Amino acid sequence: MQFQSFDRPYLERLRSGDFRTQEHFVAYFSELIHLKLRARLHSPQDIEDVRQETFARVFVALRKETGIREPERIGSFVNSVCTNVLRERYRSPVWDQPVENEDTEIPDRGISVIDVIANKQTQEKVRRILEELPEKDRRIIKDVFIEERDKDEVCRDYGVDRDYLRVLLHRAKKSFKSHYLKSIAAVAGGARNQRL
Numbered sequence: 001m002q003f004q005s006f007d008r009p010y011l012e013r014l015r016s017g018d019f020r021t022q023e024h025f026v027a028y029f030s031e032l033i034h035l036k037l038r039a040r041l042h043s044p045q046d047i048e049d050v051r052q053e054t055f056a057r058v059f060v061a062l063r064k065e066t067g068i069r070e071p072e073r074i075g076s077f078v079n080s081v082c083t084n085v086l087r088e089r090y091r092s093p094v095w096d097q098p099v100e101n102e103d104t105e106i107p108d109r110g111i112s113v114i115d116v117i118a119n120k121q122t123q124e125k126v127r128r129i130l131e132e133l134p135e136k137d138r139r140i141i142k143d144v145f146i147e148e149r150d151k152d153e154v155c156r157d158y159g160v161d162r163d164y165l166r167v168l169l170h171r172a173k174k175s176f177k178s179h180y181l182k183s184i185a186a187v188a189g190g191a192r193n194q195r196l
Helices: 008-016 019-038 044-063 071-091 113-132 135-146 151-158 162-195
Strands: none
Touching (some): 008 044, 008 071, 044 071, 113 135, 135 162
């Protein structure tokens, strides 16, 4: 893995919601977070939960004026946030408990045009990557993550138990991640060639 140094223009692009910068940021730190969590958490789902919560908190901090001021410290900040999320997970027995009122939603703080465009670009990229996946991986990702079907129902359709469903999901997510990272590398390579 090649280590990245961060500068003020990168931080500003990240704050402004630049899609490619955010994509690079998430891909870069996902790998580091995964390395950190792999030794501490045994379930791929737990690792993914901590990873997502870490990024959610980091992006909130980035948008605050009092957030990250020194670009060269982004790496240590992400690491600290990840450590805090991990500690909370160990401390709190309610992490795995469902929310009692499922209708509760996080209030919308307003969506900018940039967010809408980034979401549309992300959705299109996800669609393209899903089309590249093997049929079985594509179907299970759509059933569980996109259509959000009941997992017991999905188990019945696939003729597997919950434990094996986790294995299938892990394989499908790994396949998706591999295709996703290849697409990022292709975009980065194209941008590099344009500069030359």
